[in-house]
Amino acid sequence: MTDNTKAVYDEMLSRGLNRTYKFVWFCENNEKCEPTEENTVVIHKHGSLKERILKLYYEDVACAFIDCNGSLRKGNIRHPQVEFYLMHGSSTKRVTHYYTMPDEVDYTISLSSFFQKYDAENLNYDVNKVVPLGYPRSDWLFKKSVNLKKLFPSYSFEKVIYWMPTFRQHRGEESLNFSSISFPIIYNREIAEKINACAKENNVLLIAKPHFVQDTGNIEMYQFSNMLFIDDEFLRSNHIQNYELLGCVDALLTDYSSVYVDFMLCDKPIGLCWDDIDEFRQKEGFLFDIDEFFFGGEKIYNDDDLCSFIERISENKDLLKDERNRLKYEIHDYLENKNAARITDFILEQIMNGGRIA
Numbered sequence: 001m002t003d004n005t006k007a008v009y010d011e012m013l014s015r016g017l018n019r020t021y022k023f024v025w026f027c028e029n030n031e032k033c034e035p036t037e038e039n040t041v042v043i044h045k046h047g048s049l050k051e052r053i054l055k056l057y058y059e060d061v062a063c064a065f066i067d068c069n070g071s072l073r074k075g076n077i078r079h080p081q082v083e084f085y086l087m088h089g090s091s092t093k094r095v096t097h098y099y100t101m102p103d104e105v106d107y108t109i110s111l112s113s114f115f116q117k118y119d120a121e122n123l124n125y126d127v128n129k130v131v132p133l134g135y136p137r138s139d140w141l142f143k144k145s146v147n148l149k150k151l152f153p154s155y156s157f158e159k160v161i162y163w164m165p166t167f168r169q170h171r172g173e174e175s176l177n178f179s180s181i182s183f184p185i186i187y188n189r190e191i192a193e194k195i196n197a198c199a200k201e202n203n204v205l206l207i208a209k210p211h212f213v214q215d216t217g218n219i220e221m222y223q224f225s226n227m228l229f230i231d232d233e234f235l236r237s238n239h240i241q242n243y244e245l246l247g248c249v250d251a252l253l254t255d256y257s258s259v260y261v262d263f264m265l266c267d268k269p270i271g272l273c274w275d276d277i278d279e280f281r282q283k284e285g286f287l288f289d290i291d292e293f294f295f296g297g298e299k300i301y302n303d304d305d306l307c308s309f310i311e312r313i314s315e316n317k318d319l320l321k322d323e324r325n326r327l328k329y330e331i332h333d334y335l336e337n338k339n340a341a342r343i344t345d346f347i348l349e350q351i352m353n354g355g356r357i358a
Contacts, residue, residue, distance in 0.1 A: 004086035007136030089258030134339035141247035157205035167211035184273035199226035202314035272297035296324030
């Protein structure tokens with residue numbers, strides 16, 4: 001109950017659409033979805049017999065399906081239904097042979113016209129069904145609603161760097177292992193302690209969040225004075241969305257992840273862990289010239305580079321501000337916080353066109 005689907009759901013609630021439509025969430029078994037909003041139902045994907053029967057029923061009668069990490073619609077369709085795939089992110093990696101978007105998905109939302117053709121290529125999907133409307137979750141970057149001092153009361157800091165790497169070993173699909181490194185830069189405890197000491201000296205808090213599909217079996221989740229690891233459960237228990245937190249930090253540390261593109265909207269420094277770039281090039285390759293595409297982020301190859309980046313953040317130095325913003329205008333169509341509203345309008349229009357007027 002997060003990401004792009006949650007942002008659209010919130011927008012629909014703000015319009016009072018739950019007085020007209022029933023909303024049904026299909027959640028993972030371990031996800032704590034307990035909405036109190038009127039006319040909202042939660043079904044766990046592999047729940048009780050009653051839940052499985054209800055899932056089949058709602059799949060059959062639904063007028064629209066909205067998802068962002070896989071297609072929901074299943075079975076025979078006996079009336080007009082519309083499915084919208086909101087995407088999880090704008091991939092820079094070439095993954096055309098791993099996934100094909102089902103034909104029954106009517107529309108896929110793309111970040112921008114720049115990514116429209118690349119998203120279609122990666123999904124093996126009709127480019128004419130890819131609609132560049134921006135990502136709803138990006139609206140959260142503008143909220144500035146998270147008080148970092150209250151969220152991390154036991155830590156002393158003035159600046160915060162959020163570390164969000166892409167996955168390197170997929171927890172459920174071995175063919176999606178891109179690198180021999182489980183987590184960039186921090187290969188052992190000695191390096192982690194060095195980075196923490198640097199962060200402490202510069203009064204910086206380094207928050208690391210592994211990708212949600214990363215196999216974390218080989219990652220040690222260090223909890224030091226100025227460096228800590230968090231996960232999705234941390235966000236859920238604190239009732240915040242990942243991009244709400246992201247919008248309130250002072251800098252991003254990532255790599256080949258699509259969050260690099262999204263965070264450009266914040267106009268803040270970005271560091272890029274580049275220590276396994278050769279493995280990514282050889283294993284999968286990229287959709288375009290990434291050396292040009294990623295020139296808006298400082299390349300970090302080792303612990304010394306990371307410490308230098310931390311020092312610059314503490315000193316308010318943004319070395320690549322001009323380069324990053326020039327790229328932002330090339331790859332973003334929308335620079336404001338109205339994506340969820342724009343996509344909600346589009347979804348409602350297509351539902352009406354499909355004949356399913358509630």
